[in-house]
Amino acid sequence: MTDDREHYEAVVVGCGPGGAAAAAVLADNGVETLVLERGTEAGSKNVSGGLIYAEESAPYTIDDLYPGFREQASERPITEYHIHNVAGNKVKSYDITDLHDHDTEWSDAVLRRKMDSWLERRVHERTRETGGGVVTGVHVDGLIQEDGEVKGVTCEELDPIEADLVVAADGVNSELAREANLMDWEEPEEWFQGVKAVVDLPEGAVEDRFGIGADEGAAHLFSGDLFEGVRGGGFVYTNEDTLSVGTVFHLDSLVAEEAEPHELLDALLTHPMLAEYFDGEYDELEYSAKLVPDSKKVAHTSPHRGRLVLVGDAAGQMQAQGPIIKGMNHAVTAGALAAEAFVESRARKSRKAEPTAGELYERKLHEEGVMGKLRPKRYEVAAALGERDAVTNLTDRVLESPVGRFGIKAADSLGIIESAYSSPFMSMLMPDTKTPYVTLPTVIGEALGDRVTGENTIEPPALDDRIGDLTYDVGDPHIELLDESYAASGAAVSACPVSAQDFGGGCYRSETVKTNGHEERVVSLDTQPCVECGTCAVVADTDWNHPAGNKGVEYKQG
Amino acid sequence: MAVFDPNDFEISELGPKVKDVEDAGDLEEVLEREKEGKNRDAVKTLVQSRIDKLHDEDEDAIDYTELDPSEHTVAEMANLVRDVDDADALRGMLEREEAGEDRSTAKDRIQSRLDQLESSDDDGEEEEYVPPEEKYPDLDHPTADKQYVHGVDDGEYRDMWVYCETQQGELVDVSLEMLGKARQLMDDYNDQYDEEELVVAVLMGDDVEGHAEDCIAYGADLVVVHEDERMARFQHKAYSEVFCDVARGDGHPYGREDRSERDWHEYEEPRYVLFPATNNGRDLSAQVQAELDSGLASDCSGLYIEDTVISNPAKTGGEGKRQFERVLHMKRPDFSGFEYSTILCLDKPHRDFHPQGGSVIPGSFEIPEADAEREGEVVHSDLDAPDEWFRVDVQDYDTLEEGIDLTGYEVVIALGRGIGDDPTKGIELGLELRDAFEDAELGLSRGVITSSYSFDGHVEQYIGEDRQIGESGQVVEPDVYIAAGISGAIQHKVGMDESDVIIAINTEPDADIRDFSDYYVQGDLFEVLPRLTEAVESGELRLEEIAAGDD
Ligand SMILES: Cc1cc2nc3c(=O)[nH]c(=O)nc-3n(C[C@H](O)[C@H](O)[C@H](O)COP(=O)(O)OP(=O)(O)OC[C@H]3O[C@@H](n4cnc5c(N)ncnc54)[C@H](O)[C@@H]3O)c2cc1C
Ligand SMILES: Cc1cc2nc3c(=O)[nH]c(=O)nc-3n(C[C@H](O)[C@H](O)[C@H](O)COP(=O)(O)OP(=O)(O)OC[C@H]3O[C@@H](n4cnc5c(N)ncnc54)[C@H](O)[C@@H]3O)c2cc1C
């Protein structure tokens, strides 16, 4: 015992799905568990698309751990899934409900404020029984490390807290994972950026416009030429009375194309295909964004150090299974497995040679097949072949050639394309090149698509209005720009979802400074409009931290 | 009859039947039959809850000397040990825990129960009371003995005292909040116990008497004032000595002998005291309560007065349970903020814990409505504080820069990122226009303050957050607001759109600010500002006219 520090058996940092799952299993095993969450309420900081999956093959699902989840915390079950290949006004659509259903017990659309705050209340009830609880408004800003060993956590708002187990369920841009040297935020190739708008619809419109019943939901994906060649795609998911419309792009591609994320989102929103969803009325409730790890590249194969375990996005456990995004479900499984590992290792602690909780957790991730999904072996092989530019260019050229188009037509008539899209095997080995995201869908759209006739007249709000509609509790600046030169940090001006070239109201602004007669292009940073997405942690030279507890942006939808 | 088949009965009949069964094993059997049979949820719950109850009863008869801690979670252990009165059993448990899972929290819980038992043993009635002066004749200060410190024993206590802190000549809000709460507590107290005890406000410092009236208006019956120009600033020694001096009644064993009689203080010490949990209030409260030999509940956010029954032998002197009357219950948040502890300051045999006192977190209570009609008395302390109490001498001090207050000017000239082409020049032009008016100041949009513009030294002093206008800056409503190179973001707008006349200068034909401007000059601010300055200086453009033009 050092000093008089507060001590808990387990401290869980973050009350998203990963943290909630860990807390449930810890509390049910009588482990005294304290959960620290930086938002005013869990969910106030979180964004997902979001469809949460309960996989048949997974050892834990959210409704196992939290009965009543589907009735009380989610929006609609997703009962049909379509992918649309867009080339200009031509669109070719496929039904990929089979892929969606593969290994799926159920899948619901969720809004994170509602979902996470519901979970938070349950987590509090359960952890309280053990002498712990959830404390919100606390930003954990570091680890207590003594002699190189993790002993607990430090917080901006509370005195340091020791724990026998520290669960970093603090999401993407985990400050704890970074401090433990388990993750870094250097390479744009390793991340996606997700941007989303939640759009209000009149009562009953979801059913009417999507042709679904009260207990049904639809998911639509869009890829092709509507995103200025940036690799990625768009989605529309149905909530109870709202839509989640968003885009997910490879961050390196976004940077390379100097694309403006809000404009890409607008390109989707204003595409004629979406006209029927809005019926000329557009009421945006919230604009939001967050980085998304690409598990194929960053899922840590040994996500622990001493008493610290990483779960969920903090450990990079976000699987892009082709067009289907699975992060929340893996966060749940990992959180529960880490907790299980701690309980087991504690029970047999007396024997020295036993594995630590972290080691057991790592073993479980493999044995339960989680690691296999996150880092599929097949991908590593495919990537070695497919991602080489030469190969890409070649396939692209073939696809775009008349011969290629003929092939596409033939393939379609044989049903090959639809079944390829619907194959979980295929979707796991999609290389991260333009081919599957842009070229192939465009060619399919062009060759096979039908012209969309609807006219989409809506006008999404401008960026300053989107910022103006968000709720902020402004605190001290939480990001420090270390190098203001355009070369080092200029990429953030476009890539930051609340900044843009020629826009003075964003976080990052391009400026020309004249000193002693010579001009220099620099960027300046104001963190007030920041939505804490994490993008500039990767693409600019910054010292990047989350704001203090309760400070910064507060999402109402999420 | 023990095991019956539940499927033969209606749910309503089963209630009494199940209750008669005393054997959990029989009930398990019943439950099984139900599951195989009708499998009714309500029946299963009924049977299960009876089973649980029987198990609980079994647990009551736990043999603690044999208990295996590893079979219990830490939370269970925490509840369990509370019932154990046998120290040996606890030591055994501790050993088994160490040999087994060795959970530090579990050990803490067992150990703290042990400590509790042992300390109450020490205080048990067997030990004979010897006054500290007799026990330690060589010690000069009787509080040296932790166990029997000498304070007042069986004294007389009255009234609720509130230390009303002032800062730079003003009463701080928490002083008023405490007076309001004290008033409410003592009104209820006087009703309940049929007493006429007072709320006493204490003012100390230089030129503080002027606040006495306010103290009364906010709830005090009596204000004790101690004026001393050396106390213009808070000083630990002087403030705590003076407070203790006024708090001790005439004839107090540690009181001053040369004091003049005070008809308002015919008791030994206050019954209750409240301090603000501010930097100074915390400092003062700790010393005063130690000096008066009582306890302190620091950082409280809830207060009420109630009788309470206590069985802690340290407090009851081993007589089992005892009722304590008129106890101030002081609630304080624990470190996490989701649990509260209620702190009580209770007398012990041979040692009183009065005043019962705490410090109050600012903002915990409402500031009451002032009642200028309220009547009260103001009295003065007659203490002449010796010089040695003023060991600290403030030689120099600095007030933190608060920055400029932009409210109250007739004209505000605000500059935005439109100055970007030549930021220094832009500020200069803004300052020139400011100087052309009689009563004007310069403000900025946030966009300028957070830019990377490099300003020359002579204008740099004007670039700071203190000049920011808007949501996260200042809100101004001058007669005339001139916005040059500002786009009119909503966060800027909320800081200025109540201005009488808004004039915007912008190169764009329809920047957002146009929507809420009275005059919109489309043009380059580097050209427009100098012309405006000239017009104002020459008298060509007059403020009154601009303002009149708004009608
Ligand atoms: C646009 C978009 C679409 C997506 N779509 C889907 C989808 O359809 N399906 C899907 O399964 N996944 C989707 N995801 C991914 C999914 O949102 C994440 O994988 C998932 O939320 C990860 O859960 P987590 O518990 O690890 O972290 P999070 O949900 O991010 O939770 C982390 C928690 O920790 C808190 N926190 C962070 N740092 C600290 C700190 N220092 N101190 C205290 N608290 C802290 C945060 O406030 C937060 O509550 C999407 C993501 C985005 C951005
Ligand atoms: C939570 C939050 C709080 C905020 N709080 C505040 C606040 O309190 N106060 C505040 O001001 N902002 C605040 N902001 C920032 C606000 O959103 C805007 O970013 C900011 O006000 C923009 O400043 P600007 O108008 O100077 O710059 P810009 O928006 O870049 O506008 C510059 C304008 O100057 C014009 N211009 C360019 N050159 C010239 C020229 N030569 N002559 C004339 N016109 C020219 C352009 O046409 C443009 O309209 C806040 C933002 C957030 C998210």
Ligand code: SF4
């Ligand atoms: S400043 Fe950085 S973290 Fe904040 S919204 Fe922009 S890119 Fe995201």
